[in-house]
Amino acid sequence: MELNQYLGMFIDEAREHLQAMNDNMLQLEQSPDDISIVQVMFRSAHTLKGMSATMGFEELATLTHEMENVLDLVRNHKLRMTEPIFDVLFQCLDALETMVQDIIAGGTGKADVTAIVASLQAIAKGDVPASAAIPSAQSAAASAGSAGSAAGMLDQFQLSVAEQSLQAGLGLYRIDISLAPTCVLKAARAFMVFQVFEKFGEVVKSQPAVQDIEQEKFDKGFTVYFVTEHPKEELEKALGSISEVEPPVVTAITAADLKQMREGEIAKQETAAAAAAAAPRPAERRERAAAPAAGPSAGAPAGASGGAVNRTIRVDIEKLDTLMNLFSELLIDRVRLESLASELRSQALTETVEHMARVSSDLQNIVLKLRMVPVESVFNRFPRLIRDLAKTLDKKIELVITGADTELDRTVIDEIGDPLVHLLRNSGDHGIERPDERVAAGKPEQGTVHLRAYHSGNHVFIEIEDDGRGIHTEKVMQTAIKRGVITADQAKSMKDEEIHMLLFAPGFSTADKITDISGRGVGLDVVKTKIESLGGKVTVESRWGQGTKFTVQLPLTLSIIAAMLIRVGDEKYAIPLSSMVETSLIPRSEIRVVHGERLIQYRGSVIPILFLSEVLDVPGADTSAEELFVVIVRKGERLMALVVDDLIGQQEIVLKSLGSYLSKVFAVSGATILGDGHVALILDPNALLK
Amino acid sequence: MAEELKVIVFALGHEEYGVEVEKVKTIERMSPMTRVPKTPAFVKGVINNRGVVLPVIDLRGRFGLPEAEYTDNTRIIIVAVGDLEVGMIVDSASDVIDVNSDQIELPPEIVGGIRAKYLRGIAKIGERLLVLLNLEEVLNKSEIIQLEQMEV
Numbered sequence: 019m020e021l022n023q024y025l026g027m028f029i030d031e032a033r034e035h036l037q038a039m040n041d042n043m044l045q046l047e048q049s050p051d052d053i054s055i056v057q058v059m060f061r062s063a064h065t066l067k068g069m070s071a072t073m074g075f076e077e078l079a080t081l082t083h084e085m086e087n088v089l090d091l092v093r094n095h096k097l098r099m100t101e102p103i104f105d106v107l108f109q110c111l112d113a114l115e116t117m118v119q120d121i122i123a124g125g126t127g128k129a130d131v132t133a134i135v136a137s138l139q140a141i142a143k144g145d146v147p148a149s150a151a152i153p154s155a156q157s158a159a160a161s162a163g164s165a166g167s168a169a170g171m172l173d174q175f176q177l178s179v180a181e182q183s184l185q186a187g188l189g190l191y192r193i194d195i196s197l198a199p200t201c202v203l204k205a206a207r208a209f210m211v212f213q214v215f216e217k218f219g220e221v222v223k224s225q226p227a228v229q230d231i232e233q234e235k236f237d238k239g240f241t242v243y244f245v246t247e248h249p250k251e252e253l254e255k256a257l258g259s260i261s262e263v264e265p266p267v268v269t270a271i272t273a274a275d276l277k278q279m280r281e282g283e284i285a286k287q288e289t290a291a292a293a294a295a296a297a298p299r300p301a302e303r304r305e306r307a308a309a310p311a312a313g314p315s316a317g318a319p320a321g322a323s324g325g326a327v328n329r330t331i332r333v334d335i336e337k338l339d340t341l342m343n344l345f346s347e348l349l350i351d352r353v354r355l356e357s358l359a360s361e362l363r364s365q366a367l368t369e370t371v372e373h374m375a376r377v378s379s380d381l382q383n384i385v386l387k388l389r390m391v392p393v394e395s396v397f398n399r400f401p402r403l404i405r406d407l408a409k410t411l412d413k414k415i416e417l418v419i420t421g422a423d424t425e426l427d428r429t430v431i432d433e434i435g436d437p438l439v440h441l442l443r444n445s446g447d448h449g450i451e452r453p454d455e456r457v458a459a460g461k462p463e464q465g466t467v468h469l470r471a472y473h474s475g476n477h478v479f480i481e482i483e484d485d486g487r488g489i490h491t492e493k494v495m496q497t498a499i500k501r502g503v504i505t506a507d508q509a510k511s512m513k514d515e516e517i518h519m520l521l522f523a524p525g526f527s528t529a530d531k532i533t534d535i536s537g538r539g540v541g542l543d544v545v546k547t548k549i550e551s552l553g554g555k556v557t558v559e560s561r562w563g564q565g566t567k568f569t570v571q572l573p574l575t576l577s578i579i580a581a582m583l584i585r586v587g588d589e590k591y592a593i594p595l596s597s598m599v600e601t602s603l604i605p606r607s608e609i610r611v612v613h614g615e616r617l618i619q620y621r622g623s624v625i626p627i628l629f630l631s632e633v634l635d636v637p638g639a640d641t642s643a644e645e646l647f648v649v650i651v652r653k654g655e656r657l658m659a660l661v662v663d664d665l666i667g668q669q670e671i672v673l674k675s676l677g678s679y680l681s682k683v684f685a686v687s688g689a690t691i692l693g694d695g696h697v698a699l700i701l702d703p704n705a706l707l708k
Numbered sequence: 709m710a711e712e713l714k715v716i717v718f719a720l721g722h723e724e725y726g727v728e729v730e731k732v733k734t735i736e737r738m739s740p741m742t743r744v745p746k747t748p749a750f751v752k753g754v755i756n757n758r759g760v761v762l763p764v765i766d767l768r769g770r771f772g773l774p775e776a777e778y779t780d781n782t783r784i785i786i787v788a789v790g791d792l793e794v795g796m797i798v799d800s801a802s803d804v805i806d807v808n809s810d811q812i813e814l815p816p817e818i819v820g821g822i823r824a825k826y827l828r829g830i831a832k833i834g835e836r837l838l839v840l841l842n843l844e845e846v847l848n849k850s851e852i853i854q855l856e857q858m859e860v
Contacts, residue, residue: 343759350756589743634745674761676744676754679794679847684746689754689761697742697754697761 025121028073030332032118035062037398040111043104044401050099053092060089066114075127078117084138085110087227091142106137108406176223176243177279183245184273188219191250193257194267196239201262205234211263214256219246239264243271335428338388345378345385346672350695352378386578390425393471393480396435397422400442400469407446414464415450417442421471426478430572433552434480437545441482441556441568442467444542449486449566459563461485477554478574483567489560491517498526518558522546553579553596579673581690581700583666584649586630587639590698591662592671592690597703599650599657601665606644618659620650627659628706633685639663651703658707673700711809715831717838718785718798720768721776725798725839726807726831727787735801736784752797757786764795770846771826789843796846805838807831812840 039062046055063086070078085107091097113134121127180190197207208231215221221228222243226236246253250268257266352375359367397419404417426434450456450465457463468483491514498504498520504512520526524543549556554572573579573596581592582601609627610617618627627648631639640663648659671690676683676699687702715726716735734757741753741764750769754761764784768775781800786793815827826845831838 346756346759636745676761677763677793679763679792680744680747680751680754683744686744689742691756691759691761695756696740697756699742699744699754 024073026334027332028069029118029122031069032066032078032114032121035066036111036115036118038062040402041398043107043111044405046099047104047405053095056089056093056099060086060093063089070127075117075121077129077131078114078127080135081110081114081117081131081138084135084142087142088138097141097144103141106134106141108402110134110138177276179222180243180245180271181273181276183222184271184276188245188247189250190222190271190276191244191246191253192241192269192271193244193253194239194241194269195257196264196266198262198264199238204236205232207260207262208232208234208236208240210260211257214253214260215242215244218248218253218256219244221245333388335389338385338428341385341388342672345382346691348378349382349693350691353693353695389428391428391431392423392425393431393434393478394422396431396438397469397471399435400438403439403442404446404467407443411447412452413446413450414453415446416464416466417469418466419469424471424473424478426572427574430478430552433548434570434572437548437556437570438469438480438482440541440545441570442469445482445484445486445566445568449484449488451487455487459487473574478572480570480572481567482570483565485565488562488564488566489518489521489558490562494518494520498523501526515559518560521558522556578670579700580668581671582649582668583671583692583698584630584647584662585664585666586634586662587636589634589636590666590692590696591630591634592669592698592700593649593651593660593703594687594700595668597651597653599652601647601649604646604648604659606646618648620657620659623657625650625657625659627661629661630701631661631663633706651707653704653707656707658703660703660706671698671700713807713809713812715805715807715838715840716785716801717803717805718783718801720771720799721773723839724802724836725841726805727785727841727843729804731787731789731843733786733788733793736786736795738778738782738784738797755784755795757795760793762786762793762795764797766797767846768797768799770796787843787847789847792847794847805833807833807838807840815839 039059042055042059042062046052046059049055063082067079067082067086070076070082088097088103088107092099097103113129113131117127117129120129184190195208195211197204201207212221212228212231222245224231224240224242226240230236231240244253250270254266254268257263257268352371355371356375359371400419401417404415407413408415445467450467451459451461453463456465466485468481470479470481470483472479495504495509495512495517498517499506499509503520503523503526509517522542522545524547526543546556549570549572552572554570556568556570558566558568560566580595582595582598583590583592585591604618608618610619610624616627617624629641630636631641643663646661647663647665648661649665650657650659652658674689674691676686676689685702685705686699687705688700689697690700692698714729716729716732717724717726719725736755736757739755739757741755743753744751744763748769750766752764752766752769754763756762766775776799778797779799783798783801784795785798785801786795788794811833812829812831815824815829826842828840828842831840
């Protein structure tokens with residue numbers, strides 16, 4: 019079978035299931051007894067197993083299968099979730115994640131999973147500290163399909179079923195089935211055996227579990243406890259007539275046998291209970307583990323999210339790009355039609371074209387909106403991150419997420435994850451104090467990290483705010499001086515906020531972790547660079563002893579920007595509004611020349627003025643006008659005036675790259691396609707302001 | 709049996725050139741071009757090719773041949789090599805022909821002023837001489853950067 023065409027779908031779905039399981043695990047840590055969460059996880063694991071097996075990713079399938087077994091025990095009340103089990107399951111999710119990543123990277127998803135599989139199997143066998151099998155009083159599951167405790171033993175529930183059956187006058191048998199050594203299709207034979215069982219009565223317990231038997235995961239035979247109203251001989255005959263199956267050993271079980279078994283079961287439980295009592299700490303630790311776990315992610319429906327049907331479809335981002343491109347073609351035709359209509363002066367044509375113009379601008383909006391994705395898809399990784407961080411650092415941290423439904427362009431979403439991880443780690447690692455320190459400082463034991471996203475104007479803001487120890491201004495300053503980022507003189511005149519921003523300075527912490535100071539600044543320059551490359555910016559506010567807030571400001575989308583279109587000679591250029599201060603008209607006589615540089619007075623300060631026609635070598639530009647149109651642009655605090663021939667107007671433009679052939683062109687950051695189909699270059703004023 | 713190669717044939721001056729058909733995306737007529745400042749002279753600018761902004765180079769200029777007026781026959785051959793997609797202005801594009809690999813000879817040092825490294829070989833097809841281009845070298849980016857530095 020050609021599977022490659024399904025690979026994309028597999029990857030998407032596998033990621034979704036992994037994310038869902040991660041989320042659910044975190045929720046489960048909060049309320050370990052909520053079986054409905056386990057049900058959802060079980061379904062995810064089951065689906066993932068099936069998908070992986072179909073795609074031929076054996077290790078993925080094996081691991082998910084073992085995971086499913088453990089979850090199955092939990093949902094059938096045969097196993098209680100405890101901290102060690104959580105840890106193993108989280109490890110398991112990580113391993114699955116790694117394998118899926120490998121598959122995404124073009125690998126085969128192979129990995130050595132034996133260790134985790136072994137732990138999972140040990141858990142399934144009940145071999146886990148303080149994980150006593152709990153009596154399952156109500157569980158409706160006839161639970162033929164669970165790998166119970168020791169071989170040959172019935173658990174409490176099964177025992178009571180068996181006892182009731184005996185009391186009702188039915189026969190209870192222990193049947194040992196062995197397949198002929200020559201048997202080829204073991205699973206098929208086993209299936210036939212089970213068909214007979216179904217016809218005759220009910221299987222109370224099977225060893226190994228039915229699922230395993232179906233998958234041929236048994237050696238030569240298996241054992242079932244069976245309730246039937248038919249006589250023993252009839253059963254023996256029916257089973258014996260299946261070819262390749264040895265004559266079954268059918269042993270009748272009496273009420274006395276059951277009593278004995280029950281005593282054994284109780285003894286076992288007492289041992290477990292005693293063990294738990296002797297070692298109360300694991301239970302305590304479990305509660306502690308629950309505390310540092312992330313808080314509920316805002317708006318996430320509790321529990322049964324897995325079953326909800328999403329009325330969405332997946333679309334390849336490239337297809338959306340193509341749609342955009344085709345659409346801009348259409349816009350060009352529209353412009354032509356409009357000019358034709360005005361030439362022909364046909365009212366019918368004009369009306370049609372106008373209608374088409376309205377429809378197409380609506381369409382354009384929709385096409386652009388299609389690329390918007392809620393930040394949730396990035397944020398949902400973070401509860402797990404904070405949980406792990408809290409565990410490693412032995413801290414208590416609650417993550418509070420708000421505004422996860424805020425939408426951002428897909429291109430931004432893909433890039434923003436890493437910087438945010440960095441900032442969150444920073445808050446957890448260096449911001450939030452250890453519980454004892456917090457108590458000593460009069461704060462609650464558990465630290466809180468707020469992760470917020472919201473829209474404002476044409477930007478999305480993401481804030482990461484902790485109530486930790488804050489930034490020690492003095493120490494940051496000393497470090498910055500020591501590392502040559504600033505001089506001691508400079509430091510004197512700097513405000514606190516400016517000093518805090520030094521954390522983002524390159525070279526502030528090139529060495530290994532600075533742990534003697536508040537430690538902030540580890541690689542934060544990377545965060546800054548990344549965010550700026552996305553057209554955003556990051557700022558930090560901090561109050562010593564009270565906490566720190568990082569604010570990341572991002573453009574809504576990377577593909578559309580507001581720009582001022584200008585004309586120089588016969589050429590049109592776009593200047594991003596984000597770097598513009600204002601436009602103005604100045605008389606040529608106001609230009610002063612100082613040291614060969616042309617300057618003008620602008621609102622009380624002197625700023626350089628640049629003729630774009632000269633900078634860009636525009637042929638045929640008219641430079642004789644007495645009144646000059648200027649665009650005032652800004653880079654940081656510095657201003658500059660650019661002389662243009664004409665201001666065409668403000669417009670939303672779709673950003674396009676110049677292609678990799680022209681990757682670095684002076685003062686040009688990209689291009690856009692104008693309504694008439696022509697290409698206009700987008701100027702990068704930063705490059706002009708050196 | 710010798711390997712068959714499908715080649716798009718185009719003209720520059722009096723010579724006929726060829727590029728493998730797999731590397732050619734489309735052949736377009738001249739369209740309005742936007743000049744890109746501070747780029748080498750042979751970079752004629754960028755065009756809008758179905759919503760994608762593409763750089764266009766003048767192949768004559770690229771090879772140091774004298775530039776010619778654009779006519780009705782002038783074409784832009786849009787080629788893709790790796791992640792590079794570039795339009796090349798040629799005098800005219802005529803047809804697609806099959807070339808047998810045993811018809812290809814190694815290029816002589818100089819063909820009409822074009823350095824040998826831009827060429828894959830010369831194909832003799834009957835009376836016709838076809839110069840096969842080595843597009844990877846023609847579109848070599850590091851060379852562009854060198855040229856830019858020379859001019860700036």
